[in-house]
Amino acid sequence: MKITIIGTGYVGLVAGACFADAGNQVLCLDLDAAKVAQLNAGGIPIYEPGLEAVVRRNREAGRLAFSTDVAASVAHGELQLIAVGTPPDEDGSADLQHVLAAARAIGRHMDGYRVVVDKSTVPVGTADKVRAAIAEELARRGVQHPFSVVSNPEFLKEGAAVEDFMRPDRIVIGADDARASELLRSLYAPFQRNHERILLMSVRSAELTKYAANAMLATRISFMNELANLAERLGADIEEVRKGIGSDPRIGFDFLYAGAGYGGSCFPKDVKALLRTGDEAGRPLALLGAVEQVNEAQKHVLGTKIKAYFGAGLAGKRIALWGLAFKANTDDMREASSRALIADLLAGNAARRGELVPLLMDYHFVEPVPVAAAYPAGRHRMAKVRAFIDFLVERFSGQPWSQLEAKAEDRHASASTAD
Ligand code: NAD
Numbered sequence: 001m002k003i004t005i006i007g008t009g010y011v012g013l014v015a016g017a018c019f020a021d022a023g024n025q026v027l028c029l030d031l032d033a034a035k036v037a038q039l040n041a042g043g044i045p046i047y048e049p050g051l052e053a054v055v056r057r058n059r060e061a062g063r064l065a066f067s068t069d070v071a072a073s074v075a076h077g078e079l080q081l082i083a084v085g086t087p088p089d090e091d092g093s094a095d096l097q098h099v100l101a102a103a104r105a106i107g108r109h110m111d112g113y114r115v116v117v118d119k120s121t122v123p124v125g126t127a128d129k130v131r132a133a134i135a136e137e138l139a140r141r142g143v144q145h146p147f148s149v150v151s152n153p154e155f156l157k158e159g160a161a162v163e164d165f166m167r168p169d170r171i172v173i174g175a176d177d178a179r180a181s182e183l184l185r186s187l188y189a190p191f192q193r194n195h196e197r198i199l200l201m202s203v204r205s206a207e208l209t210k211y212a213a214n215a216m217l218a219t220r221i222s223f224m225n226e227l228a229n230l231a232e233r234l235g236a237d238i239e240e241v242r243k244g245i246g247s248d249p250r251i252g253f254d255f256l257y258a259g260a261g262y263g264g265s266c267f268p269k270d271v272k273a274l275l276r277t278g279d280e281a282g283r284p285l286a287l288l289g290a291v292e293q294v295n296e297a298q299k300h301v302l303g304t305k306i307k308a309y310f311g312a313g314l315a316g317k318r319i320a321l322w323g324l325a326f327k328a329n330t331d332d333m334r335e336a337s338s339r340a341l342i343a344d345l346l347a348g349n350a351a352r353r354g355e356l357v358p359l360l361m362d363y364h365f366v367e368p369v370p371v372a373a374a375y376p377a378g379r380h381r382m383a384k385v386r387a388f389i390d391f392l393v394e395r396f397s398g399q400p401w402s403q404l405e406a407k408a409e410d411r412h413a414s415a416s417t418a419d
Contacts, residue, residue: 001187004029004077006102007084008039008066010046010161010265010332011119011154015083017051018165020058022190028066029073039066047331050162074109079183081117082130083154085265092272093280094123103130106147107137114147115180119154121214121270123277124207127151127174148180151203153210158264159329166191171198174206211277214270215288220255221262222294228258229301260337261298263326268295268335299337303344319345 001024005016008030020026030036035045042059044052058064067073074080084098099120106116116134118127127149134147151174156164171188175181181200188198201209228238238258246253262268271292278285307314326336333339 001025001079001183002077003027003079003081003187004073005081005083006073006105007082007098007120008032008035009083009085010048010158011156012081012083013039013044013046013055014048014051014156014161014165015081015119015154017054017058017064018162018191019187020061020064021054021166024063024187025076026058026064027073027076028064029068029070030066031068033068036066036068047329048158048161049329054162070105071109074106074114075111078113079115079117079187080106081119081152083119086120086122086269086273088269088272091276093276094121094126094269094273096122096126096129099126100129100133103133104137107134108141110134110138110145110147112145114145115183116147116149117152117184118149118207119152121153121210121266121273122151122207123211123273124204126207127203148175148177149203150175150180150184151206152184153206155210155213158332159327168192168197172206172209173198173200174203174209175200176203211270211274214267215274215285215291217255218262218267218271218295219287219291221257221259221267222291222298224256224258225261225298225301226294229298259298260302260341261295263299263335263337263339265326265332265334268292271295299340300344303341306345314345 003019003024003026005012005019005026005028008016008028012028012030016026016028028039038045039055042056044055055064082099082102084102086094086096086099089095099118099122103116106114116130118130131147131149134149138145151172153172155168155170155172168191171192173181173184173188175184185198192198224238224242227241230236231238231241242253242256242258245251246256271288275285275288275292278288306319321338321342324336324338325332326334326338
């Protein structure tokens, strides 16, 4: 099948590469010209185990290509999968501007039947908005082409994205018409040879299912974090408690770990968006509100402990943080709990702002060391780390990164040689 993926990020790139691996002709569109150039040059903009090899073999086989050409991308695939970002808006709701821009681009250029697949995580009712945006563009052009809008939320986990995509535990398809659902069924056929994994449902149920899944997982994390804090106060060990409850099959062992709070590009924004949906629908989600509150507090538990331990001695301490990404096996720093911890440490250091730069420099060079060995394209990760440092520097010292960059590059050069 010929398919187009709109948005070549964590989801779009993994989906595109895996669909190509199943024998499809895949064109991945992105507006980020630098990202597309990097991919066309054989680079990979993100770290995800196994992804590089899948992308390489399918590019080499001519089944996977990357482009910034919107018209050519809409012309390419009968299936148009939208996998652009849906970041939180100011009020917590999902910002649909990228999804609707992609829908309008499809409407502006389509020249025949298209199945538009919402793969991004989007609130209930988004498929209707996508449908309206496409219809509006077609009307503006004075043309009529048939199209379907389908919801096919993605459940892959960063850090195991290729594995999850190749062997999904379920494939949720929300479709209201048979022609579209049959196309999706053929698309996913190679991913469910072992047994039926497709759950066909209404579009709205599919949209809600994705949020419900992430909200449930976030709830387990906050539950365990709250219990861990109580266990500490009571002299119990949360690890022992975890084993004690996980052995009950109704509870299970997965996703029961206490820690520094959930982060990442999905849980925080999806919890916020679902809370917003509940408010807007006149059915506020009290339990989920508490999940978010507990998580926000949890991100500061470690910082508070460190401050309590060192007291005034924290000022000027050189601290190395290991494991900055929001979880293992990814380079994704979005909403990582380490950000809150670093911010707390820097705030604790506020009286000695002069120490800020050395601290950041050390942080900058501690992190890539284990990465460089496992991940040769470490430069990209450096850019991400730098963007994060930029944020910190701006927030805590007002010093622009440009003043620090030359020095950082020097140190990076010597650190790389040392590897
Ligand atoms: P991302 O930020 O990594 O990638 C989004 C890409 O879309 C970017 O490269 C951006 O340049 C591109 N883009 C934006 N507007 C575009 C447009 N109009 N045309 C073409 N390209 C455009 O995002 P992501 O992490 O891949 O997430 C994408 C969606 O999938 C989100 O809704 C997210 O909630 C959902 N999701 C993410 C994960 C995950 O683990 N990251 C898992 C499941 C679902």
